[in-house]
Amino acid sequence: MSKCPYHDPFAEKREKGPVLETEFDGDPVAMILGLKDVRKAARDWSTFSSEAPFRVPIPREEHLRSVRQFPIESDPPEHSEYRKIVEPAFNRPNELEYQLRMRSLIQEMITEVISLGSIEAISDFALPLQSRALTLLLGVPESEADVWIKWGVHVLRDRDGPTKGREMENYCMKAFEKCSSWEENNFFSLLNEATFHGRFLTDEEKLGFANLAFAGGRDTVINTVCLILAHLAHHPDDLERLRKEPELVNCAGEEFVRFATPLTHIGRKCPVDTEVHGVKVKADKLISLCWASANFDDTVFDKPTEIRLDRKPNPHVAFGNGAHTCLGAPHARLIIRTLLTQLTELVSSITYLSGQPKIEKTADYERVNSFESLQLRVNGL
Amino acid sequence: MAKLTFVTESGEEITENDATGNLMEIARQNDVDGIIGACGGVCSCATCHVRVKPEWMERVGRPGEDEQDLLELEDRADERSRLSCQIEMTEELDGLVVEVTPL
Numbered sequence: 001m002s003k004c005p006y007h008d009p010f011a012e013k014r015e016k017g018p019v020l021e022t023e024f025d026g027d028p029v030a031m032i033l034g035l036k037d038v039r040k041a042a043r044d045w046s047t048f049s050s051e052a053p054f055r056v057p058i059p060r061e062e063h064l065r066s067v068r069q070f071p072i073e074s075d076p077p078e079h080s081e082y083r084k085i086v087e088p089a090f091n092r093p094n095e096l097e098y099q100l101r102m103r104s105l106i107q108e109m110i111t112e113v114i115s116l117g118s119i120e121a122i123s124d125f126a127l128p129l130q131s132r133a134l135t136l137l138l139g140v141p142e143s144e145a146d147v148w149i150k151w152g153v154h155v156l157r158d159r160d161g162p163t164k165g166r167e168m169e170n171y172c173m174k175a176f177e178k179c180s181s182w183e184e185n186n187f188f189s190l191l192n193e194a195t196f197h198g199r200f201l202t203d204e205e206k207l208g209f210a211n212l213a214f215a216g217g218r219d220t221v222i223n224t225v226c227l228i229l230a231h232l233a234h235h236p237d238d239l240e241r242l243r244k245e246p247e248l249v250n251c252a253g254e255e256f257v258r259f260a261t262p263l264t265h266i267g268r269k270c271p272v273d274t275e276v277h278g279v280k281v282k283a284d285k286l287i288s289l290c291w292a293s294a295n296f297d298d299t300v301f302d303k304p305t306e307i308r309l310d311r312k313p314n315p316h317v318a319f320g321n322g323a324h325t326c327l328g329a330p331h332a333r334l335i336i337r338t339l340l341t342q343l344t345e346l347v348s349s350i351t352y353l354s355g356q357p358k359i360e361k362t363a364d365y366e367r368v369n370s371f372e373s374l375q376l377r378v379n380g381l
Numbered sequence: 382m383a384k385l386t387f388v389t390e391s392g393e394e395i396t397e398n399d400a401t402g403n404l405m406e407i408a409r410q411n412d413v414d415g416i417i418g419a420c421g422g423v424c425s426c427a428t429c430h431v432r433v434k435p436e437w438m439e440r441v442g443r444p445g446e447d448e449q450d451l452l453e454l455e456d457r458a459d460e461r462s463r464l465s466c467q468i469e470m471t472e473e474l475d476g477l478v479v480e481v482t483p484l
Contacts, residue, residue, distance in 0.1 A: 039454060094409075250421035300454075313424035313451040329419060337421070 007259075008305055009365040010293035018277040020290070022364040024059050030279045031265065031288040035297040035317065037277065038289050041268070043322035045075045048268035048287055050324060058267045058288055064165045065215075070208040072216070076323055085194045085201075086209060086327065089187050092137065093330040101136055102334055105129075106342045114346065114380040118353055121374040126225040127153060129335070130218060137331045138213065139186030140179070147171060154219040172210040173203070187213065217328040220262035221335060223358070223370030227260045228339065231307060233352035233376055238309055243344040252309040253336040258295045258316035259307050264360060264367055265290040266320065291317050292367060351377040383475040387413045387431070390481060404465035404479065405429040415481040422466035424451050431468075431479040432461040441468060441477070455484045 010033055013020045020031040032038050041048050053068035054061045071082035092098050109129055113119050131145035151164050172188075179188035191206045201209075232239045242248055265288040270281045281287055295316045296304040319326035326332070343350075353375035360367045385400035387408055400407050408416035408429065417428035424447045433441045438461060444452060448467045452458040465479065 036454060040456075251423040251425075254420055254423055254425040313447040314420075315425060315427070315451050315454055319419075333419070333421070 007368060008293075008296040009367045010290065010296065011298075013365070014293060014297065019279045020293075020364060021279055022288075022362065024286075024362070027285060028281075029058065029267070029286045029288050030276045030281050031290045031293075032276065033290050033293040033297075035294040035300045035315070038291065038294040038317055039321045041276075041287065042289050042317070042320060042324070045079075045268075045323060047270065047274060048289075049075050049271050050079070050268060051075050051271075052267065052269035052286070055269060055286060056267050058265060058286065060267075063162055065211055066166075066169060067204050067208040067211055069212040069215075070205055071327075072212055072324060073208075079323060081196060082205075082209075083323075083327065085196065086187070086190065086213075088185075089137065089139070089190055090327045091330060092139075093334040098136060099334060099338070102133065102338050103342065105132055105136070106335075106338045107346065110342050110346045110378065111380075113378045118375060118377045121226050121229050121376050122153060122222060122371065125229075126222040129225060129339075130221045133221075133331070133335055134213075134217070137187070137328070139183045140175070140188070141182060148214070151214075153222050154215075168214055169207060169211065172207055172214070175210070176203075176206060213328075216326075217332060221332055223262040224257060224260040224332070224336065225339065226370050226374050228256050228336070229350055229376060229378075230352060230355060230371065230374060231256070231259075232343065233350035235307075236349050238307070239343065239347070239349065241309060242340055246341065246344065248309050249337050249340050251312060251314070252340060253333060254314045254316065255307055255309060255311045256336060256340075257318045257332075258301075258311075258314055260370065261292040261295045261316070261318045262369060263318070264292040264369065289317075289320075291320070346381060347378055348381045349379045351379065353377060383470055383472050384477075385470060385474070386478045387411070387416070388478065388480045389414045390483070400470045402470060404431065404468045404470060406466075407470065408465060408481070413481060415483045416465060418466055424448055424464065424467070427451055427455055427464060427484055429465040430455070430458070430482055430484045431463055431465045432459070432482050433463055434478045434480070435461065437474075437477055437479075440474060457482070457484050 014033045018034050018037050022029050022031050032041050050056055050073055053073050056073050071079050113125050128149055131148040135142045135145050175188045179186055191209055194201050267286045267288055269286055272283045274281045276287055298304050319329040355374040356372040357368045358370050358372045360369050382399045384398050386394055386396045388394050395411050395413050397407055397411055405418040409418055419428045420426040448464050452462050
């Protein structure tokens with residue numbers, strides 16, 4: 001993967017200037033490229049606002065969902081209040097019992113793919129792993145993952161996104177009704193009981209939280225897991241190193257997340273006419289925080305196109321930065337760290353058989369973002 | 382036995398009387414508000430930022446190069462700033478007080 005010629009399509013653009021003037025959905029978008037500038041803009045919510053329903057993701061998503069996503073499509077102070085509602089659920093990965101359940105799940109899944117011989121890494125491993133792990137986070141029966149797996153890698157952005165988007169919303173509305181029979185304090189019951197400014201959440205708000213929980217951490221986790229497997233297949237020395245130096249797992253996890261940067265960028269709206277590093281952005285138009293460019297900024301990262309398991313410091317922004325830093329990051333980090341540890345305990349090597357890169361094609365860049373398909377053989381110890 | 386006190390942004394004081402390990406881990410074990418330690422102590426996230434009381438700065442020491450590089454990205458960091466994951470508790474630091482200041 002690290003030999004891929006497309007992993008940093010923004011290198012030349014960063015040399016030309018701090019902003020790439022591009023377009024999405026027929027509108028101009030000023031894409032901020034450098035790490036320091038991206039971090040600064042991510043924290044300046046009054047200039048670069050998230051009060052932009054359906055437009056924080058780029059391209060925009062009106063046709064893919066009926067509700068505004070919470071808490072991501074809101075600004076402080078409301079954002080902070082909305083975020084607090086779901087923080088207890090998203091911080092559960094910090095609990096030991098949760099970590100042990102994750103270990104059992106990943107152990108079981110790796111053992112299974114070893115027994116299968118050759119696998120298609122997305123459908124046989126990464127997608128079911130992501131869905132089954134999400135049942136832990138949301139506190140629902142593991143059998144619910146069978147429904148979610150059918151939605152595919154990206155609920156909203158695959159070919160039949162609008163249909164699946166509706167299916168997902170219908171599923172969530174039913175989940176809010178039947179969640180009282182699931183484990184205590186599950187994600188859906190938490191939202192049923194939550195209050196905001198002294199009132200219960202509306203159905204639209206609850207659905208907006210659920211929509212983000214399903215759409216936000218899905219292809220991102222799958223892409224990162226696939227990148228890790230492909231990298232360790234191409235670099236058996238890195239698997240050996242992790243086996244010999246297990247203390248590197250946290251560091252390596254951050255580096256894989258930096259290199260993968262599975263969410264290329266995110267949008268912010270300028271409430272008024274704004275100048276962004278010399279580029280004029282009209283009121284109501286978007287800028288983009290380009291995480292994928294920032295994470296390869298060679299003024300911050302030495303040889304950024306190399307995966308270095310011991311990279312330190314590693315101030316990447318793959319989980320975003322500022323008030324909107326990814327709510328699911330503790331869960332994603334736990335998946336990645338547990339995966340790395342369990343691979344070293346159960347797997348001797350991974351054989352790369354074939355793969356088709358997933359390419360994001362836009363008006364001004366093409367970015368490889370993991371795989372459309374990836375065939376591997378996972379060899380047991 | 383080394384004593385360590387965290388003072389949170391709201392002014393709450395949380396003291397661990399038998400502090401061992403690095404300060405971020407101790408803070409997490411004691412549910413200190415404002416210390417997250419998201420990256421697990423590998424100088425990636427800066428979510429375990431503290432300010433060291435002036436009288437303790439010499440004994441605690443300056444940030445290492447990696448830590449300093451990360452702190453330089455943070456507008457609110459100053460000369461008393463440290464990442465608590467990079468400070469190892471020792472008997473010499475018995476009585477240490479740090480202020481929790483999320484960046």
